[in-house]
Amino acid sequence: xxxxxxTELRVSADKRQLTVTFDNGxxxxxxxxxxxxxxxxxEVQGHSPEQRKTVGGKKDVGIMKVEPVGNYAxxxxxxxxxxxxxxxxxxxxxLGIQKDEKWAAYLAELEQKxxxx
Numbered sequence: 001x002x003x004x005x006x007t008e009l010r011v012s013a014d015k016r017q018l019t020v021t022f023d024n025g026x027x028x029x030x031x032x033x034x035x036x037x038x039x040x041x042x043e044v045q046g047h048s049p050e051q052r053k054t055v056g057g058k059k060d061v062g063i064m065k066v067e068p069v070g071n072y073a074x075x076x077x078x079x080x081x082x083x084x085x086x087x088x089x090x091x092x093x094x095l096g097i098q099k100d101e102k103w104a105a106y107l108a109e110l111e112q113k114x115x116x117x
Contacts, residue, residue: 004093015062020092028096036061036078037106038095039085056115
């Protein structure tokens with residue numbers, strides 16, 4: 001189980017951002033695009049590092065629904081109908097803490113592979 005616990009999850013009015021606040025005071029605003037392209041699903045991550053996919057074309061994706069999964073995670077349904085990723089509290093916190101580095105690496109991958117946002 002995670003050492004941190006969310007105290008609030010809030011989807012923005014335009015459905016383009018999820019803000020997660022944790023009991024340790026951390027607060028992370030994560031774009032729908034980032035959550036979609038870094039989904040922990042097997043469809044994106046594969047079953048090994050070699051199988052991980054770089055997902056492009058999600059610049060305008062939105063969040064349709066956020067549903068609890070047990071007491072450890074949420075399932076996010078995006079408006080492109082992707083809904084297989086289970087975002088644990090620790091993964092959401094990790095994305096928030098490492099947001100700049102992860103986003104820069106993603107943009108570099110897109111460029112290297114000739115893909116666009």
